[in-house]
Amino acid sequence: MTERNAPIPATPTASGRRCPICGKPAAPRHQPFCSARCADIDLGRWLKGNYRVETEEAPPDADDRDAG
Ligand SMILES: [Zn+2]
Structure with a gap:
């Protein structure tokens, strides 16, 4: 058996x-922000995007329809 030790490259930044x-640079308390x-x-962006998905689609059959 062979041991595999992946060499970790030195990180330039903390x-x-x-x-x-x-x-x-992200703060450890607010990662990844x-x-x-x-x-x-x-x-906020994420939520907005989510809501848009639902409202983007228009009703397929709501043109010639009279409640009657
Ligand atoms: Zn930021």
Whole structure:
């Protein structure tokens, strides 16, 4: 049997992750964001995107219909 030891490359920065919102180095407390503010922004975008999916589709049969 052979032991496989993957050599870990030295990381240039303290944290390998960066805030996807502003690009700043992510904070360990708000990973993967740099601050609670950025985390909130991302959450808002995510929610909006979710809602859009449902409203984007139009009713298939709601043109010639009279309640009668
Ligand atoms: Zn940020």
